Amino acid sequence: MTEAATETRDPPVLEISGLTKTFGDRIVLDGVSLSVARGQTVCLLGPSGSGKSTLLRCVNWLETPDQGAIYLSGERMGIRKGGVVPMGNGELARLRMRMGTVFQHFNLWPHMSVLQNIIEAPIHVQKRRRDEVIAEAEALLENVGLSDKRDAFPSRLSGGQKQRVGIARALAMKPELLLFDEPTSALDPELVGEVIAVMKTLSQGGSTMLVVTHEMGFARETADKVVLMDAGRIVEEGEPEVFFGRPKTERARQFLQRYVSA
Amino acid sequence: MTFNAFLSLLHGAGVTVSVSMAGIALGVPFGLVLALLRWRRVPLLAPLTTVYVSLLRSTPAVTLCLLIFFALPVIGIEIDALSAAIATLALNTAAFNCEIWRSGLTSFPREQVEAARTFGMSGTLIFRRIIFPQLWRTCLPALVNEMTLLIKSSTAIAVIGVAEITRAAIRIGAQTYDPLPPMLVATGIYVVLVLVFVGIQRLTERLYGQAGGAR
Secondary structure, X not given: OHHHHXXXXXXXXXXXXXXXXXXXXXXXXXXXXEEEOOOOEEEEEOOOOOOHHHHHHHHOOOOOOOEEEEEEOOEEOOEOOOOOOEOOHHHHHXXXXXXXXXXXXXXXXXXXXXXXXXXXXXXXXXXXXXXXXXXXXXXXXXXXXXXXXXXXXXXXOOHHHHHHHHHHHHHOOOOOEEEEEOOOOOOOHHHHHHHHHHHHHHHHOOOOEEEEOOOHHHHHHHOOEEEEEEOOEEEEEEOHHHHHHOOOOHHHHHHHHHHHHO | OOHXXXXXXXXXXXXXXXXXXXXXXXXXXXXXXXXHHHXXXXXXXXXXXXXXXXXXXXXXXXXXXXXXHHHHHHHOOOOOHHHHHHHHHHHHHHHHHHHHHHHHHHOOOHHHHHHHHHOOOOHHHHHHHHHHHHHHHHHHHHHHHHHHHHHHHHHHHHHHOOOOHHHHHHHHHHHHOOOHHHHHHHHHHHHHHHHHHHHHHHHHHHHHOOOOOOO
């Protein structure tokens, strides 16, 4: 009966179930389950070292989880059908292509101009037509307010500009899911706003986003769901009004006291 | 020193330059291949590379040259002097180039590679589009330095009778009983050669040293 119900419904864009990851004898992720539905923005909060970034790295298989499963629109990540054999690089690439990642330290390619950074993967990985990709990249640059930086190199940009290029680069792949790994943590406080503004527009425009962040304001105003992690586990998840207004757990109360009042 | 003597020195310079260039043209990419084998920790080949590098680095060019020219025929490989000379320089410089490329590879920012991987880029694509365009720029000064060392050590090939600069100078000195002029000219030629290499490096750095210009 439940089988039939799940079959008729659209699978969530991202479904994580029972994910476990250890580094040596340190347990970084301890049975994490989470799902992100199409069009949702989910914010992952938590103190540093709670496993948020590792969770993101597992989602695009930069880290191989020890146990559990990750599904991208119903397709198992990293493991072939049948559930035992790990995927080859080509198969992994095909799935990774469907997610766009925005990094804390931008990770732009310094030898390429802003435009080249954006069109690199669409042209060489997705093998799309160059003129078409360039036209789209220019539109994306316009959306993030950087049309005038088209031919600049990353070293000439401010942190906020770099991160907006990072977002445009991720969007150029037309991903089903956007992953943000602390996108504003490396920025000067006065540059945070411009990046947050772009992310808000994306969220309102219907993008599916999983965002690791310390920006409580963004989480409160934009998220459909807020998830608090601590010591590799999800301690509380819920709608932002509930999470920020009437947290259910003591751990969430502690966390909010420290981060929101600070 | 006669005009003919000067000509034979110039001829020697031509030999030094062409043999060195051939050695560089073979040794620089070969060194990169070795470095990649070690960097990717290819089973079997990576440890072999380590042995190769330490053996070649501890063998003087003269000894290597004699070994190639006189020992290869023993195992049935006939080799002429010029080929033996080029092989000597290429094999020798490859070992040093391997270490230069490898240090460039190990210090290459991981995050850039990870970003490329999350965009679905394959290993070869990442190397070709992301790593190599930056790698050669960081390695260039050290590579050119090794090239100038190669030019100077190329005189080792005189031992198997290849008439390069120094050998030509010695022969002229022996014929005229006046070794000073040919030796001074020979020294001058080496200086010019090395300066040309360094000049080309500077120019390349100025053209491509800025992040710009990658294509």
